[in-house]
Ligand code: ATP
């Protein structure tokens with residue numbers, strides 16, 4: 001009987017091998033072990049580099065008061081208008097699943113008194129985000145972001161630092177062919193004149209624009225530059241450029257940033273159409289895009305938001321950050337073959353023949369783990385089935401215990417990749433594997 005494979009897939013044709021009528025919600029996915037290992041590898045690199053730059057980890061709630069996102073992400077943005085998961089909880093409070101990390105981190109900065117500690121405060125997060133989008137390659141309804149925020153410092157050196165951190169992360173996955181796009185969208189002082197110039201420029205073409213772009217033109221003029229609609233594209237090259245409208249202070253900030261990037265050897269392209277929609281976004285904006293896709297599949301985007309903390313009720317406080325899509329980086333890194341999986345760890349399956357051996361195996365598995373070796377007790381089946389199981393869980397070794405081994409106080413160790421086996425005392429086993 002031992003050779004019969006009882007897995008449902010072996011007994012019934014694949015197409016009707018469906019044990020449940022439930023499916024993961026559209027735009028979400030199950031991340032199975034191989035994928036999750038890749039993702040954790042990416043997350044480890046992000047966390048290690050962030051720590052190296054002096055950023056400390058933070059985690060904020062998955063949902064927040066809906067008003068937080070109206071105030072920060074912005075009522076007139078696509079995210080808030082079309083993409084949020086918003087619901088009333090059983091207490092009648094309107095909550096929203098976090099579509100991005102910055103609002104929660106800034107709220108925590110104020111609510112938890114981080115603004116009273118020595119500035120700047122450097123934070124990073126790795127958290128899932130939720131947006132009701134049309135699912136497609138690299139675009140999901142639940143996705144993860146690695147992001148950083150540096151709060152309380154307006155020096156352009158910190159803009160360069162944040163961009164360098166982003167660059168080092170991508171570089172470590174061999175993504176040195178990505179393009180860094182940068183722009184400065186100025187400050188509160190220079191913004192009105194620039195918006196006037198943009199409105200004047202687009203006004204004669206307003207009728208030919210899509211309804212979405214007409215709305216952007218009225219409510220969130222900067223965002224027209226960001227539009228992906230075909231009608232707008234030919235108008236963009238001649239549109240007024242924000243860097244021609246910078247105040248003296250913003251111009252100085254911009255020049256200093258570019259000098260720092262040059263000094264760090266970080267290549268960039270100035271993109272005059274790169275923007276953030278809202279008033280509290282100021283000065284530096286940047287994105288990293290892969291070579292073939294330009295702005296359609298941005299991997300990482302960030303910028304300065306000097307007005308945001310004040311918008312949340314805090315003292316005027318500068319801030320800058322970025323967010324990187326984990327799925328998009330994993331996909332790019334896989335394409336390039338630059339994901340290094342950690343060396344295969346020694347994992348032992350403790351196989352047992354008979355009740356006494358099983359009890360002995362239970363203790364041996366525990367001993368192995370305490371000695372730092374991963375160990376799994378074989379399932380209560382025949383030896384061959386246990387060894388098949390060892391292969392399916394990627395075990396490197398099997399330890400076999402039967403009545404003889406108990407009598408002699410030994411075990412049989414089988415190296416599953418070599419197929420060799422030998423008998424030894426428990427003490428030698430621990431020494432050999434440890
Ligand atoms: P896009 O233009 O692709 O919609 P965005 O401007 O909405 O991007 P941001 O809000 O700046 O994106 O988010 C930063 C990063 O998060 C993006 O560059 C991307 O890598 C990732 N990202 C954004 N939305 C999604 C999504 N729906 N699925 C997967 N990753 C996403």
Ligand code: MG
Nearest residue numbers: 078079131133
């Ligand atoms: Mg989007």
